Amino acid sequence: MHKVLLVDDQKLIRDGIKSLLGISGKAEVVGECADGSVVVDACQQLNPDVILLDLSMPVMNGVQTLAALKQAGIVTPVLILTTFDEHELVLKSISFGARGFLLKDVSLETLIQAIATLAEGGSWFAPNITERLLTSVRDSTHADFTMPTELEPLTDKELEILQLMAAGYSNKEIANALYKSEGTVKNQCSAILAKLGVRDRTRAVLLALELGLIS
Numbered sequence: 753m754h755k756v757l758l759v760d761d762q763k764l765i766r767d768g769i770k771s772l773l774g775i776s777g778k779a780e781v782v783g784e785c786a787d788g789s790v791v792v793d794a795c796q797q798l799n800p801d802v803i804l805l806d807l808s809m810p811v812m813n814g815v816q817t818l819a820a821l822k823q824a825g826i827v828t829p830v831l832i833l834t835t836f837d838e839h840e841l842v843l844k845s846i847s848f849g850a851r852g853f854l855l856k857d858v859s860l861e862t863l864i865q866a867i868a869t870l871a872e873g874g875s876w877f878a879p880n881i882t883e884r885l886l887t888s889v890r891d892s893t894h895a896d897f898t899m900p901t902e903l904e905p906l907t908d909k910e911l912e913i914l915q916l917m918a919a920g921y922s923n924k925e926i927a928n929a930l931y932k933s934e935g936t937v938k939n940q941c942s943a944i945l946a947k948l949g950v951r952d953r954t955r956a957v958l959l960a961l962e963l964g965l966i967s
Contacts, residue, residue, distance in 0.1 A: 753778060754871045757800035759785040759817065760833065761809040765856070769804070772860050779867050788817030792824045801871040803830045805850075807841045815841050818848035822920060829870040847954050849920020852876035875918065877961050904947040906965065913940055915966050918957045 756773065758781045760766050770781040783798045785791050788805075789812045795803065803821075807814035818830060829851040834842055842853060851870050854863060866876035906914065909930075916926045923941060927934040941953075950956050960966045 753780055754801040754867050755780060755782045755798070756867060757781075757783045757785070757791070757794055757798060757803045757828075759788060759791055759803060759809070759814075760806040761786050762806075765806075769863075773864070773867075776860060776864055778864050788812030788814065788820065791817050792820050792826065795821065795826050795828055796824075800828055802867050803828050804833060804867070805830050806833050807845065808835070813841065815844045815848060818845055818850060818920075822848055829873075831866055831870055831876065843954050843958075846918070846957050847920065849918075851919065875966070903963065906944065906947055910940060910944050910947070911965060913937065914944055914956065914960055917941065917944075917953050918960065918966055 756779050758766050758769055760769075763786070766781075766784050766786075770784070773779045773781055779802075782800055783794045785794055787809045791803065791805075791812075805814050805817060809817075812820070814832060821828070821830070830845075830849070831852040831854060832842065832845055832850045833854055833856055835856055842850075852866055852875055854866055854876070858866075869876045912930070913926055916929060921929065923937045924934050926932075926941075927937045930937070945951060945953075945956055948956050948959050950959055957966075
């Protein structure tokens with residue numbers, strides 16, 4: 753049974769999720785937080801398998817919480833719960849290492865599958881969410897973002913680096929993980945962006961998800 757730390761400012765939602773997960777017998781809520789300011793301490797005390805995190809909260813929102821977790825060195829996978837009127841927050845959360853996204857009207861079966869996938873080291877990005885995010889980026893002032901008609905193949909090493917980029921790793925952290933110099937990783941990241949035809953990491957991750965290069 754997977755242990756979940758539930759972070760949402762709405763008690764009714766927390767109670768509902770906790771009850772449903774308990775009934776399923778496949779996951780359990782081991783802790784609850786009404787805002788992000790106490791998530792780091794709760795994570796250190798409870799050691800959950802997955803953090804289920806709302807984006808819009810008082811005191812400390814979801815993106816700020818992700819940043820705090822990263823600064824504290826906590827690598828527990830984070831599954832974002834979003835309502836889709838928060839595109840900028842969702843985009844920012846990708847850069848801080850969010851491993852999955854769900855809408856708040858998600859089915860219990862999908863929620864359980866997503867929790868299990870993240871707990872086992874994978875990612876869960878619902879196709880409708882990534883498509884809406886891509887549309888948002890395309891329609892923004894960044895008109896340079898386009899879906900390439902033909903993609904130059906990425907090497908296995910570049911795909912590995914891209915997966916770490918999606919997990920929110922910095923160049924230095926990627927270098928340490930892959931036993932490379934930071935300069936080498938920086939050059940490889942630049943090559944990845946060039947091959948994908950994008951100018952930053954967030955767009956690289958979104959496009960890679962859309963194209964099925966990473967999961």
